[in-house]
Amino acid sequence: xxxxxxxxxxxxxxxxxxxxxxxxxxxxxxxxxxxxxxxxxxxxxxxxxxxxxxxxxxxxxxxxxxxxxxxxxxxxxxxxxxxxxxxxxxxxxxxxxxxxxxxxxxxxxxxxxxxxxxxxxxxxxxxxxxxxxxxxxxxx
Numbered sequence: 001x002x003x004x005x006x007x008x009x010x011x012x013x014x015x016x017x018x019x020x021x022x023x024x025x026x027x028x029x030x031x032x033x034x035x036x037x038x039x040x041x042x043x044x045x046x047x048x049x050x051x052x053x054x055x056x057x058x059x060x061x062x063x064x065x066x067x068x069x070x071x072x073x074x075x076x077x078x079x080x081x082x083x084x085x086x087x088x089x090x091x092x093x094x095x096x097x098x099x100x101x102x103x104x105x106x107x108x109x110x111x112x113x114x115x116x117x118x119x120x121x122x123x124x125x126x127x128x129x130x131x132x133x134x135x136x137x138x139x140x
Contacts, residue, residue: 058136065129
């Protein structure tokens with residue numbers, strides 16, 4: 001479809017549609033084909049058509065979700081490394097070799113909250129990924 005037709009179909013302004021289409025092109029969700037009217041391929045005398053397939057969109061979304069999961073796991077590893085001393089103290093408290101009053105409660109609470117948020121985000125990404133993988137299998 002041409003950009004003008006896409007903007008009309010989506011009920012948005014042409015400039016807004018252009019921005020969204022180029023963002024989707026940059027991220028690999030759609031492709032652009034130029035159809036020249038003349039052999040000189042001048043941009044003013046060329047039709048630009050956009051193509052989107054569900055297979056490409058699902059595959060690209062899966063790649064982005066895998067990257068997101070990787071980033072979340074890296075953040076979890078970073079938080080664990082940054083608070084290794086606190087986690088070691090918690091381990092000692094759990095073994096009964098240290099009194100819990102020696103723990104920094106505020107830091108422990110902040111770490112627990114951060115870990116909970118990261119775990120919830122990983123579960124959400126996993127759910128979205130399974131949906132896209134299911135759609136991808138249905139297409140093929």
